[in-house]
Amino acid sequence: MLTIKNLSVSAQNKKILEDITYTFKKNKIYAVMGPNASGKSSLAFSIMGHPVYKISSKSEIIFKRRKINGLEPYKRAERGLFLSFQSPLPLSGVTVLQLLQVALSKKLDVLAMRKKAKQVAKELHMPEDLLSRSLNDGTSGGEKKKLEILQAVLLDRDLMIFDEIDTGVDVDALKTIATFLKKNRKGKTYILITHYNRILRYLKPDEVLVLGDGKLVKTGKHTLADKIEKAGYEMLNSKRKTIFRQAQDPERS
Amino acid sequence: MQDQTTGLDFEYRYGFSMPEKHVYKAQKGLSEHIVRTISKIKGEPEWMRAFRLKAYKIFCEKPMPDWGADLSRINFGEIYYYIKPTEKQVSSWEDLPREIKETYDRIGIPQAEKNFLAGVSAQYESEVVYESIQKELEKQGVVFCDMDTGLKKYPQIVREYFGTLIPPHDNKFAALNSSVWSGGSFVYVPKGANVKLPLQAYFRINAERFGQFERTLIIAEEGSSVHYVEGCTAPVYAADSLHAAVVEIFVKKNARVRYTTVQNWSTNVYNLVTKRARADEDAIMEWIDCNIGSQVTMKYPSVYLYGKGARGEVLSMAFAGRNQHQDAGAKMFHFAPNTSSRIISKSVSKDGGRTSYRGLVMVRPGAKNSNVFVSCDALILDEKSRSDTYPYMKIKESNTAVQHEATVEKLGDEKLFYLASRGIKRPDAETLLVNGFIEPVAREIPLEYSIEMNRLIQLEMTGSVG
Numbered sequence: 001m002l003t004i005k006n007l008s009v010s011a012q013n014k015k016i017l018e019d020i021t022y023t024f025k026k027n028k029i030y031a032v033m034g035p036n037a038s039g040k041s042s043l044a045f046s047i048m049g050h051p052v053y054k055i056s057s058k059s060e061i062i063f064k065r066r067k068i069n070g071l072e073p074y075k076r077a078e079r080g081l082f083l084s085f086q087s088p089l090p091l092s093g094v095t096v097l098q099l100l101q102v103a104l105s106k107k108l109d110v111l112a113m114r115k116k117a118k119q120v121a122k123e124l125h126m127p128e129d130l131l132s133r134s135l136n137d138g139t140s141g142g143e144k145k146k147l148e149i150l151q152a153v154l155l156d157r158d159l160m161i162f163d164e165i166d167t168g169v170d171v172d173a174l175k176t177i178a179t180f181l182k183k184n185r186k187g188k189t190y191i192l193i194t195h196y197n198r199i200l201r202y203l204k205p206d207e208v209l210v211l212g213d214g215k216l217v218k219t220g221k222h223t224l225a226d227k228i229e230k231a232g233y234e235m236l237n238s239k240r241k242t243i244f245r246q247a248q249d250p251e252r253s
Numbered sequence: 254m255q256d257q258t259t260g261l262d263f264e265y266r267y268g269f270s271m272p273e274k275h276v277y278k279a280q281k282g283l284s285e286h287i288v289r290t291i292s293k294i295k296g297e298p299e300w301m302r303a304f305r306l307k308a309y310k311i312f313c314e315k316p317m318p319d320w321g322a323d324l325s326r327i328n329f330g331e332i333y334y335y336i337k338p339t340e341k342q343v344s345s346w347e348d349l350p351r352e353i354k355e356t357y358d359r360i361g362i363p364q365a366e367k368n369f370l371a372g373v374s375a376q377y378e379s380e381v382v383y384e385s386i387q388k389e390l391e392k393q394g395v396v397f398c399d400m401d402t403g404l405k406k407y408p409q410i411v412r413e414y415f416g417t418l419i420p421p422h423d424n425k426f427a428a429l430n431s432s433v434w435s436g437g438s439f440v441y442v443p444k445g446a447n448v449k450l451p452l453q454a455y456f457r458i459n460a461e462r463f464g465q466f467e468r469t470l471i472i473a474e475e476g477s478s479v480h481y482v483e484g485c486t487a488p489v490y491a492a493d494s495l496h497a498a499v500v501e502i503f504v505k506k507n508a509r510v511r512y513t514t515v516q517n518w519s520t521n522v523y524n525l526v527t528k529r530a531r532a533d534e535d536a537i538m539e540w541i542d543c544n545i546g547s548q549v550t551m552k553y554p555s556v557y558l559y560g561k562g563a564r565g566e567v568l569s570m571a572f573a574g575r576n577q578h579q580d581a582g583a584k585m586f587h588f589a590p591n592t593s594s595r596i597i598s599k600s601v602s603k604d605g606g607r608t609s610y611r612g613l614v615m616v617r618p619g620a621k622n623s624n625v626f627v628s629c630d631a632l633i634l635d636e637k638s639r640s641d642t643y644p645y646m647k648i649k650e651s652n653t654a655v656q657h658e659a660t661v662e663k664l665g666d667e668k669l670f671y672l673a674s675r676g677i678k679r680p681d682a683e684t685l686l687v688n689g690f691i692e693p694v695a696r697e698i699p700l701e702y703s704i705e706m707n708r709l710i711q712l713e714m715t716g717s718v719g
Binding site: 048049050051052072073074077078081082083085088089091092093094098099100102103134151155 | 665666667668670671672673674675676677678681685686688689690691692693
């Protein structure tokens, strides 16, 4: 589905990712873990094509057998990528329904889209009026994340990256979100970027990737996530302690 | 299709008799003789002729404003100050500038309406709609007609109010309008009458529609309410490049008036309009002012809060594209206790366009417990464009609550990337964000106008039609 080869990325002349190679397969769930500033979000932004992240010339991002290095972000989305933001931006005066109407103008008629959005909102235990309010403007952390999920489902992309979908979300909302994602995973590839394995108890990852200082330092099965929870990231590499010094920080800045 | 005969019929029907019709020939420039002639052709009472002549003197004496937009290119000698309606028409559809025709096509308005907007025909086929509205209004005793008819049929009311809120010496363009005015609306709402449907100048079928020097007078008697809507979202092609209107509104005790403008003049027009309302005790006056077209707009709707507890509001939106300068804002004068005012201004500049917010709030001594809220937000879409804010506050009463907010923002790359990650390409993303930005104003205008406005913004943003 998605292969990254020798991915090295810099932003504002600072090296952020270094030589990452990995293949994400269809129908699987991946967890990407690692301490703060280890490059998790940068990996997501680079895959989606954020203009600030400059990809080195020998890097390759191959999605559905096509190299997408130079493809504009909206085209990557149309080809089947979705990125759920860690901190979704407030869009004053723009509702999620208006956004989806524009994004889906060629695929789904307005009435069908609205009907589906209402149904998904109900399943996610969201008040319906959230759909016709300014997106992410004055909404709680949990509601913002649910709105991201709602867009993911309606846009119906094949590979979805969820950047800290579990941060700022209470226990009940987390359960709702995880259960919903599990139910709708058929035919989809999920990449869950997370600090904790709370969400991974509901959504068992097939593979766990650990990033450290911009490098892919370890991969393993879901048991790796458990180990990290118990022993922290330091247990992975005692020789390079400095890069994991923030590993036990319970909340992100 | 419209020949001379039908043109005459049309004017006659609406009581617009012009005995000198064949004698008078339009000429460029302005003189005392032309002012006299206009008044004579219209068959006006002596006091109006005297008013016009006095205004003409003031116009000649007043210097051009030394602030605001650049008006140095206006050549008063090159303008026709009075044109008979039949001469006003562009000779044919084919003669219209291409971009105007294209815009009409893109917005999808029917040919009959296009002709009307473009000045190809003086008549619009919604006459039936207008007549049924008139019947309803008559039942309530509401008067809604053009200003010339108003002066003929209700001379006492007109004389009592006309030019009292905006006297000719107010500013050079008010003086100009006072000396050569023609057309505009006259609205009289009797005590306690609530007009349900918005009165739309759009449907007022009369010869002098979209005049250069419109003069509008609205009187809402005690406890009445009315919503007046002028303009339309489709660009209005004007061969004449100066539009200097005057609007005076009297809102009596407990009455409520809302005046909505959607202005989209073609980009050769200088739009210099003076709008003022007087709000008596517990009255509410709301200006909703959307400026999209024109080359230069200078317009600051104002409310004189004369009575205790009066409320004034201005919601204003301006969009300036290439070679456009929208210098718009509001003025609020608090003269009485417990008065409140609210100004919300949203402006967007693009392709080197320039927007300015210019506002004045004055609280006079003794206007205790007054409440002032001003919020102006500017959105700048590219490096070439510009936005300025000139907020003036003159607060002479200490017991006043004043709140002022101002923001200037650019369309953030992060927001555009967020939308791109949803599969939305840049022009569509910009359109979404701009429409979101003006939403607080757009939601206040009638639905059919706001939908058209969204489409128009889309058109401006995708850049296909200037």
